[in-house]
Amino acid sequence: MKMKQSKKMMLFLSVILVFLLTACGSQGSNENGSATNATNATNAPTTNNSENNKSEKPVTITASTNVVGEQAALLQEMTNKFMEENPNIKVEFSAPGSEYENIMKLKMASNELPDVFATHGWSQIRYGEYLADLRDEEWVSRLHEAIKPAVTDADGKVYALPMDQDKSGIAYNVEVLEKYGIEVPKTYDELMAAAEKIKTESKGEVIPFHMGGADSWPIGQFFDYFATPLYTSAEVNDGAQLSDGTFDWKKWDQMAQMFLNLKKDGYLNPNVLTAKYSDDAQALAEGKAAFAFYGSYVIEEAKTFNPNFKGGFMPIPSIHEGDTPTFAGGEKTTFGVWKDSPNIDAAKKYVAYFAKPENIAAMASSFALPPGLDGIEVEAGDLTGFYEKYNDIRILPYFDRVFLPSGMWDVMCKNGADLLAGGISIEEFSKNMQQEYERLRAVSK
Structure with a gap:
């Protein structure tokens, strides 16, 4: 009886042992299978699939x-x-x-x-x-x-x-300046003296300044160019007053007078109010004009009329004693x-x-x-030499972008055209500038 019980006990223990071994084998299988996969996922590169998909979405x-x-x-x-x-x-x-x-x-x-x-x-x-x-x-x-x-x-x-970089100045016909023995002007007085010499010695065949007023913006370009040396680039200037709204707009009379004098002195093309920008480029290319108040882009435009055109590029002359020429530009x-x-x-x-x-x-x-950006070579053709020559010249933002409220550009263009047409006086131009300046400043606040 004891022998049978002993055999039964041994059989029971054997079953238990087999069960345990089977369980261990199954556990090992899991470790080599799903458990191992979990380990691999842990040891794999730390790429979160959801984040990766998000970045590639x-x-x-x-x-x-x-x-x-x-x-x-x-x-x-x-x-x-x-x-x-x-x-x-x-x-x-x-x-x-x-x-x-x-x-x-x-x-x-x-x-x-x-x-x-x-x-x-x-x-x-x-x-x-x-x-x-x-x-x-x-x-x-x-x-x-x-x-x-x-x-x-x-x-x-x-x-x-x-x-x-927008580097805007004055374009000119190199051969015209050479023909009349004119050095590149550095001051406004020198520019006007050059204009007088060209007008006189060419007997009117060459217009000193060609302006496409029918397109409106070429007129505004003059004010944007020369308001800087007149009001803001010199050591003593009106920049603070233009910025805070206290500028004395009677001072604009001088700016308006300078512009009107171009017509009175015979320095502008007679058809200024009907000519277009493309006419400026053509006149420059054909030697019928000496200067144009544009950036270097007008030189490339002029070459479409005359592939042999020799264009020059110069800074905007200074006006006040002690000041230096500048370029308009920036972005x-x-x-x-x-x-x-x-x-x-x-x-x-x-x-x-x-x-x-x-x-x-x-x-x-x-x-x-x-x-x-630095370290980049640009194919600027004939202009390369001018950029190198004037590399150290100050580039100041366009006058209207810094000192005038949005909307004043059109005011300058329209009033400039009206002034040339005789529709308004110099004083009315200045008064209109003040009124619109104050109105637009108030609107923008």
């Missing part, structure tokens, strides 16, 4: 520019290449041309701006509060010193990427990022793409302008 950003024509097409081409290299980022690119400024004003009013947009000379004054700070972007270390004041502030905020082709963009990382990546040396070079060369 397709996004769409909007981008808009004020430039048109060849340059707009070039930006579109760069955008297409960016999308090829970054298939997860779709860019809806637009270049609305003359409507750009009005469109942007509406978008600012509703705080629904494009993810990336051109600041066209207004990165700080108009768009500053809407722009993300780009100071941590790689390309910032390569900003050209001359353009830094236009796109950065005293606190170090970087408002936009400048692809090139030209720029891109900033909307600070409230829902896809701000993609927007910054898109802007950084335009900072690639080959893209900066292509855009600056298309305008024949200096690049906005």
Whole structure:
């Protein structure tokens, strides 16, 4: 009986042992299977699949520019290449041309701006509060010193990427100046003396200054150019008063008189109010005009009329004793990022793409302008020598962008045309400037 019980006990223990071994084997299997997989997942590269999918999730950003024509097409081409290299980022690119400024004003009013947009000379004054700070972007270390004041502030905020630098001065016909033995004027008095000599010695066949007043903006260009040396660039100036609203607008009489004198003294083309900008370029190219108040771009335009045209480019002459010539300019082709963009990382990546040396070079060369970033060679043709010659000349922002409220540009253009047409007096011009200045300042507050 005891023997049978012993056998039963041994059998029971054997069953228990087999069970335990089976359980251990199953456990080992799990360790080599699912348990091992868990271990592998722990030891695998720390890539969170959900985060990875999120980073690669397709996004769409909007981008808009004020430039048109060849340059707009070039930006579109760069955008297409960016999308090829970054298939997860779709860019809806637009270049609305003359409507750009009005469109942007509406978008600012509703705080629904494009993810990336051109600041066209207004990165700080108009768009500053809407722009993300780009100071941590790689390309910032390569900003050209001359353009830094236009796109950065005293606190170090970087408002936009400048692809090139707007360097606007006075274009001239090199052969005309050589023919009449004229050195490039450095002061306004020298410029007027050159005009008198050209008018007299050419017996009126060469117009000193050609202006396409029918297009309106060439008239405003004169005031934007010469208001700076008259009121703000000299050591003692009216900049503070223009900024705080206390400027004595009777002083504008001098500016208006300078402009009217161009007509009275026979220095302007007689058809100034019906001529167009293209007529200015043609007259310059054909040697029928000596100077034009435009940036270097008019030289390229002139070459379409005369491929052999020899164009020169000079700074804006000073007016007050002790002051020095300057260029007007700052931002030209720029891109900033909307600070409230829902896809701000993609927007910054898109802007950084335009900072690639080959893209900066292509855009600056298309305008024949200096690049906005250092270490980049630009094909500026004949203008290269002039940029090198005047490399150290101050570049000051356009007068209206800094000292006049938005909307004053049209006031200058219209009143300038009315003054030439005899519709208003010098005093009325100044009075109109004051009224609109005060009205627009009040509206903008």
